[in-house]
Amino acid sequence: MNYNVNEKGYYGEFGGAYIPEMLYPNVEELRQQYLSITAEEGFQKEFRQLLRDYVGRPTPLYFAERFSEKYNTKVYLKREDLCHTGAHKVNNTIGQILLAKRLGKNRIIAETGAGQHGVATATVCALMGLECIVYMGEIDIKRQAPNVARMKMLGATVVPATSGSKTLKDATNEAIRDWINNPVDTHYIIGSVVGPHPYPDMVARFQSVISEETQKQLLEKEGRERPDYVVACVGGGSNAAGIYYHYLNEPEVGIIAVEAAGKGIDTGESAATSALGKMGIIHGSKTLLMQTADGQITEPYSISAGLDYPGVGPMHAHLFASGRGEFISITDENAMKAGLELCKLEGIIPAIESSHALAIFEQRKFKEDDVVVLNLSGRGDKDLNTYINYFNL
Numbered sequence: 001m002n003y004n005v006n007e008k009g010y011y012g013e014f015g016g017a018y019i020p021e022m023l024y025p026n027v028e029e030l031r032q033q034y035l036s037i038t039a040e041e042g043f044q045k046e047f048r049q050l051l052r053d054y055v056g057r058p059t060p061l062y063f064a065e066r067f068s069e070k071y072n073t074k075v076y077l078k079r080e081d082l083c084h085t086g087a088h089k090v091n092n093t094i095g096q097i098l099l100a101k102r103l104g105k106n107r108i109i110a111e112t113g114a115g116q117h118g119v120a121t122a123t124v125c126a127l128m129g130l131e132c133i134v135y136m137g138e139i140d141i142k143r144q145a146p147n148v149a150r151m152k153m154l155g156a157t158v159v160p161a162t163s164g165s166k167t168l169k170d171a172t173n174e175a176i177r178d179w180i181n182n183p184v185d186t187h188y189i190i191g192s193v194v195g196p197h198p199y200p201d202m203v204a205r206f207q208s209v210i211s212e213e214t215q216k217q218l219l220e221k222e223g224r225e226r227p228d229y230v231v232a233c234v235g236g237g238s239n240a241a242g243i244y245y246h247y248l249n250e251p252e253v254g255i256i257a258v259e260a261a262g263k264g265i266d267t268g269e270s271a272a273t274s275a276l277g278k279m280g281i282i283h284g285s286k287t288l289l290m291q292t293a294d295g296q297i298t299e300p301y302s303i304s305a306g307l308d309y310p311g312v313g314p315m316h317a318h319l320f321a322s323g324r325g326e327f328i329s330i331t332d333e334n335a336m337k338a339g340l341e342l343c344k345l346e347g348i349i350p351a352i353e354s355s356h357a358l359a360i361f362e363q364r365k366f367k368e369d370d371v372v373v374l375n376l377s378g379r380g381d382k383d384l385n386t387y388i389n390y391f392n393l
């Protein structure tokens with residue numbers, strides 16, 4: 001079996017491009033050009049140089065000695081928390097803005113929920129001097145004031161989405177509407193491995209630098225390119241796609257995906273899509289989706305804003321359905337404990353998203369000589385208030 005996208009834009013039965021007819025020309029332009037443009041020598045040179053000098057790559061692969069001792073196995077952390085802007089998201093926004101420039105686009109739009117993708121997009125627009133419009137639900141604008149301020153400081157216009165539940169899905173609808181109305185000069189930067197083909201594959205390729213580096217770094221440290229397991233949290237699935245990418249078709253590497261159980265899978269306040277979702281269509285892609293019996297999207301819940309998404313990307317839906325990936329869900333409570341534990345054991349304050357991945361070691365045992373690479377997707381600065389309120393710090 002092949003776990004990469006096929007030429008029709010599918011991963012098994014998931015993926016495709018289920019879009020309104022008026023969006024077709026934009027998506028089709030991208031589909032026809034993304035592979036040839038990103039393969040150009042000039043593109044690769046600029047992309048690699050910015051990843052090195054601006055983002056700070058390669059990020060370290062760090063052997064977490066005290067954490068490993070506690071769980072009696074060998075745990076390496078891929079330190080995406082050390083990227084400029086504090087998480088892996090910037091790998092993708094750099095790639096997409098370089099692509100947008102080569103397509104002759106001078107106006108960038110994006111949607112954002114918690115604001116992390118909005119900040120990563122505003123950052124690269126400032127870097128390139130391009131106009132940036134970020135759609136964000138009115139409720140999210142109130143909840144995520146520091147990220148709204150960051151986007152404004154970086155020169156972006158933040159437009160409130162005032163329809164529906166005034167959150168991420170409504171912001172996405174506004175962004176799509178904008179793109180339909182501005183097909184010629186505008187590129188839409190999607191923030192995860194979601195959306196119509198070619199977005200999931202394009203974003204996965206930009207994030208694949210994570211496992212590309214891991215192969216080299218592990219060879220240096222362990223004498224082999226392949227760990228026994230790669231582990232990542234999954235919201236839409238982009239940091240996970242990055243750490244899995246070069247191991248997807250190597251069956252000796254176990255793939256572990258960690259979803260947010262929220263308050264518990266059966267509580268109605270959860271974001272564990274593989275456990276609760278059914279096949280459906282979201283953001284132009286056929287994938288696993290949390291929905292009601294008559295097909296309405298269910299509001300997800302997680303303490304972590306980045307995992308609070310009702311679907312997963314089609315790559316992950318296929319990894320789940322085919323059995324290639326092992327899916328584990330982690331509650332708010334266990335994630336918060338694991339985050340605090342990493343602080344005490346390693347002196348690293350993780351993003352709450354990443355804390356979900358760290359929490360699996362309490363419930364999933366590994367062999368003593370297993371090499372487990374965990375993608376530490378981001379740092380915890382943005383989550384300080386949540387940590388403060390949760391632990392009464």
Ligand SMILES: *Cc1c(COP(=O)(O)O)cnc(C)c1O
Pocket residue numbers: 087088089116191192193233234235236237238239240306307351353354377378379
């Ligand atoms: C956005 C975010 C995530 C979730 O997004 P993916 O596309 O699933 O990677 C995870 N961790 C951090 C730190 C994030 O900012």
